[in-house]
Amino acid sequence: MDNKELVVSFFTEGYSNHNYDYIMECVAENYIDHSPAGARSNADAVNILKIVEGQFADLKIKVLDVFSENEMVATRILYDGIHIGTCMGIPATGKHISFEALENFKVADGKIVESWGYWPDKEIEQKLKA
Incomplete structure (x- = not known):
């Protein structure tokens, strides 16, 4: 599995499939999130x-872009x-929302x-409060 495939599988297995055993394997024990x-x-x-x-039920993840160079x-x-659950101090609203995020990884x-x-965060907060 190359680095791009590893990162995409992190999103799929972690957010969509809730396969936390896989996350424990593909993420280093001394992982640092900045x-x-x-x-x-x-x-x-x-x-x-x-x-x-x-916080979010029926969460769907779509990889819009993925680029890799070296590590x-x-x-x-x-x-x-x-x-469905408190997010940013806002109790569950039952609202359907979507947003884009940027995340970079070192492998x-x-x-x-x-x-x-x-x-x-501001966009998410506005959508939840709307």
Whole structure:
């Protein structure tokens, strides 16, 4: 599996299939997430995925763009789901929302070791409050 395939499978297995055992395998134990979520291990990464699962039902992930050069993989992802749990302090609304996020990954020895992510927090908040 090349680096792009690994990252795409992270999204599919983590967000869509909730295959957390796979995430524990494909993400390094000493993983560092440089986004505000701030995971510092593969277990932290799984916990973040579980939080998102509790916030959005029927979450669909579509990889819009994926680029790879050497150990770096850049993505643009479309998230689409129903708001069922508190997100950004906003209780469940039952609203269907979608948004795009940018996430970059560093892969070493067949595992995701670092990531930098941007979710459009203001856009998500506005959609949930609308």
